[in-house]
Amino acid sequence: MSSNTDFVLAVEGLTVSFDGFKAVNDLTFYVDENEIRVIIGPNGAGKTTVLDLICGRTKATDGSIKFRNRELTRMKEHDIVKAGVGRKFQTPSIYGDLSVFENLEISFPRGRSVFGALVFKRDEEVISKVHEVANMIFLGDQLDKQAELLSHGQKQWLEIGMLLMQDPDLLMLDEPVAGMSVGERQQTAELLRSIIKDRSVIVIEHDMQFVAQIADKVTVLHQGKILAEGSVDKVKNDPKVIEVYLGH
Amino acid sequence: MSYQGFRSLLPKKDLYSFLVLALILVVVLPLSLDIFRLNLVGKYLTYAFVAVGLVLCWGYGGILSLGQGVFFGLGGYAMAMFLKLEASDPESTKIQSTPGIPDFMDWNQITELPFFWEPFYSFGFTLLAIILLPTILGYIIGVAMFKRRVGGVYFAIITQALAAILTILIIGQQGYTGGVNGMTDLRTLHGWDIRTDNAKYVFYFVCVFLLFVCLFIAQFIRKSKLGRLLVAMRDKEDRVRFSGYDVSNFKIFVFCVGAIFAAIGGAMFTLQVGFMSPTLVGIVPSIEMVIFCAVGGRLSIIGAVYGALLVNFAKTSFSESFPELWLFAMGGLFIAVVMAFPNGLAGLYNTYAAPKVDAFFAKLFGKTPVSHSSPPTPLPSKPTNTKTESVTLPQGVVHEQ
Numbered sequence: 001m002s003s004n005t006d007f008v009l010a011v012e013g014l015t016v017s018f019d020g021f022k023a024v025n026d027l028t029f030y031v032d033e034n035e036i037r038v039i040i041g042p043n044g045a046g047k048t049t050v051l052d053l054i055c056g057r058t059k060a061t062d063g064s065i066k067f068r069n070r071e072l073t074r075m076k077e078h079d080i081v082k083a084g085v086g087r088k089f090q091t092p093s094i095y096g097d098l099s100v101f102e103n104l105e106i107s108f109p110r111g112r113s114v115f116g117a118l119v120f121k122r123d124e125e126v127i128s129k130v131h132e133v134a135n136m137i138f139l140g141d142q143l144d145k146q147a148e149l150l151s152h153g154q155k156q157w158l159e160i161g162m163l164l165m166q167d168p169d170l171l172m173l174d175e176p177v178a179g180m181s182v183g184e185r186q187q188t189a190e191l192l193r194s195i196i197k198d199r200s201v202i203v204i205e206h207d208m209q210f211v212a213q214i215a216d217k218v219t220v221l222h223q224g225k226i227l228a229e230g231s232v233d234k235v236k237n238d239p240k241v242i243e244v245y246l247g248h
Numbered sequence: 249m250s251y252q253g254f255r256s257l258l259p260k261k262d263l264y265s266f267l268v269l270a271l272i273l274v275v276v277l278p279l280s281l282d283i284f285r286l287n288l289v290g291k292y293l294t295y296a297f298v299a300v301g302l303v304l305c306w307g308y309g310g311i312l313s314l315g316q317g318v319f320f321g322l323g324g325y326a327m328a329m330f331l332k333l334e335a336s337d338p339e340s341t342k343i344q345s346t347p348g349i350p351d352f353m354d355w356n357q358i359t360e361l362p363f364f365w366e367p368f369y370s371f372g373f374t375l376l377a378i379i380l381l382p383t384i385l386g387y388i389i390g391v392a393m394f395k396r397r398v399g400g401v402y403f404a405i406i407t408q409a410l411a412a413i414l415t416i417l418i419i420g421q422q423g424y425t426g427g428v429n430g431m432t433d434l435r436t437l438h439g440w441d442i443r444t445d446n447a448k449y450v451f452y453f454v455c456v457f458l459l460f461v462c463l464f465i466a467q468f469i470r471k472s473k474l475g476r477l478l479v480a481m482r483d484k485e486d487r488v489r490f491s492g493y494d495v496s497n498f499k500i501f502v503f504c505v506g507a508i509f510a511a512i513g514g515a516m517f518t519l520q521v522g523f524m525s526p527t528l529v530g531i532v533p534s535i536e537m538v539i540f541c542a543v544g545g546r547l548s549i550i551g552a553v554y555g556a557l558l559v560n561f562a563k564t565s566f567s568e569s570f571p572e573l574w575l576f577a578m579g580g581l582f583i584a585v586v587m588a589f590p591n592g593l594a595g596l597y598n599t600y601a602a603p604k605v606d607a608f609f610a611k612l613f614g615k616t617p618v619s620h621s622s623p624p625t626p627l628p629s630k631p632t633n634t635k636t637e638s639v640t641l642p643q644g645v646v647h648e649q
Binding site (some may be wrong): 076 | 468469472473474476477479480482483484486487488489490491492493494495497498501
């Protein structure tokens with residue numbers, strides 16, 4: 001099948017069909033070390049499905065996904081996380097009944113087995129890491145707050161923070177600025193720029209202004225296939241992209 | 249355990265609720281009730297084991313099991329089998345056509361003790377079986393369900409079916425199980441008559457002791473990261489999964505813990521009541537157990553004990569006067585709990601009584617209310633355990649499973 005590469009993520013011939021409908025069809029793309037890749041495309045193009053496939057939530061019908069040359073398509077979700085892939089969901093997925101501190105603490109990569117969780121101790125290492133991440137995501141003074149009480153934007157940040165606790169090599173963000181105010185978008189763009197050091201990021205986003213701010217390379221998906229790929233400027237001026245996506 | 253470790257396991261507020269419960273169960277009730285009533289309380293307490301397990305499974309983990317009676321029954325029957333064998337020595341069963349086997353086997357034309365009964369001659373094996381049988385069954389059910397991501401209502405229905413299956417099995421195989429009558433006429437434990445008042449006192453205190461052991465285990469789980477993970481899973485299972493946890497393992501674990509608690513309760517039931525029958529393990533008792541837990545407050549392990557005590561007390565007094573109306577009252581109670589006070593008695597207490605009690609103690613001792621004091625911490629915003637409290641019982645938040 002696929003050969004080994006230098007890429008962080010190598011997706012080759014990836015196909016998934018739901019009752020015959022091919023949501024993702026023979027998709028091939030590669031993500032470099034420390035690259036920010038933005039995936040854009042109209043609704044139903046298969047953007048979220050691609051992330052679902054990479055993180056193991058959906059099983060691929062065909063094709064291969066290699067993360068640092070490890071085949072992910074047959075791995076369990078939690079093993080994919082342990083391999084170094086982190087994923088943020090489209091709607092903020094945080095634990096509303098727990099405090100901000102506890103939300104972050106759960107993502108700390110230690111004590112992930114049943115026994116490990118029973119004997120897990122909240123030591124200095126955990127506490128300082130939580131504080132460090134909380135300060136990055138602008139929630140340093142909200143640690144004791146019940147997460148349910150955060151604003152929508154803060155919840156999005158909290159989930160990004162939970163991923164930072166995991167310290168993944170590949171970070172996947174599904175619409176991180178959806179529903180955010182202009183000010184929050186600005187802050188999020190700064191946040192993303194500060195967290196991408198030493199890791200690769202895949203972002204799904206609709207906001208072209210935001211995309212232009214952060215993207216190294218853009219992939220345009222349409223009906224489960226790649227329509228165009230390249231720099232923001234190249235993609236923006238591509239007539240096919242304007243036709244199916246940007247023109248509207 | 250270090251003092252610091254103990255304090256983080258049992259912060260003041262929890263410590264006081266443990267102490268109050270201990271005071272009631274160890275001092276107040278034994279001194280104020282005659283042995284008949286105290287024995288009844290002991291019987292109610294055996295259901296508290298199940299309710300505490302349900303707090304962990306259902307309240308924390310969001311796993312609603314409508315088949316806890318199965319595990320209660322496993323523990324109860326294991327203990328009953330041991331006692332029955334002891335009561336069936338050849339001397340006291342010499343009028344049977346096959347002396348030395350339990351009477352119901354003889355009535356069913358069984359002439360030899362079935363192989364799976366043999367090990368129950370040993371008390372050590374019986375105690376081991378009380379712990380291991382529910383663990384194994386819980387593990388099998390857990391793997392079969394949770395690894396396939398069966399949850400919610402489907403899981404509840406399947407566990408309910410299991411309760412029905414076990415009842416049918418016990419009734420159908422009456423030669424091996426005593427059938428619908430159950431195992432009756434249990435007399436001695438190592439030659440010690442379990443029907444005397446003396447024995448009833450001893451069993452009551454053993455029961456209270458074991459209940460506190462279970463409560464401490466539950467408290468330990470609650471306060472560990474596993475407890476917080478359960479709450480997190482109940483809320484956003486996928487987020488936990490994609491944070492690197494094998495969610496099903498945690499569910500299996502907590503389900504097995506609930507099963508073991510229930511089985512210990514069942515064994516104590518047999519010892520205190522003196523028999524075990526299929527009517528105690530089927531669908532109706534299993535649902536009643538959930539109601540005890542819901543009434544007590546499904547997020548409060550101490551509340552679950554009060555829930556089991558109060559509902560059972562109400563059941564006894566109510567069914568003495570209106571036996572046929574009890575099931576309706578029980579149904580009504582369940583609806584009322586779900587609709588009006590979803591966090592049960594513990595929720596009501598925390599909302600209405602706790603502030604007043606705190607204020608009362610503050611006045612009495614001239615101190616600030618205990619539940620809000622926190623020890624000085626090295627880091628300014630280091631979370632303390634009082635915070636965990638506010639999180640596990642958020643007032644006004646309805647926890648859907």
